[in-house]
Amino acid sequence: MVSDHDPRLTRALAGQAWARTFTAGDPDSLAAVLREAIDTPPPRPDSDVAAALGLLTPEQALAAFTDLHRGLPERSRR
Secondary structure, three states, X not given: OEEOOOHHHHHXXXXXXXXXXXXXXXXXXXXXXXXXXXXXOOOOOOOOHHHHOOOOOHXXXXXXXXXXXXXXXXXXOO
């Protein structure tokens, strides 16, 4: 689920069976989308969706966070 605050993203998600969009700042719209997702769960997106939307894959995100963590000062690590 994503709000419609970003017109480019909203257009990219249009027609995707797994995507649910709600009106930004409208709690009733969000509630309706949540109810719909509970009543009729959306299918899982294909594995190539992240790349098509310009997002990191899970593996790329994990690598980026690992690199970020390694770059922290030693005393900040847990």
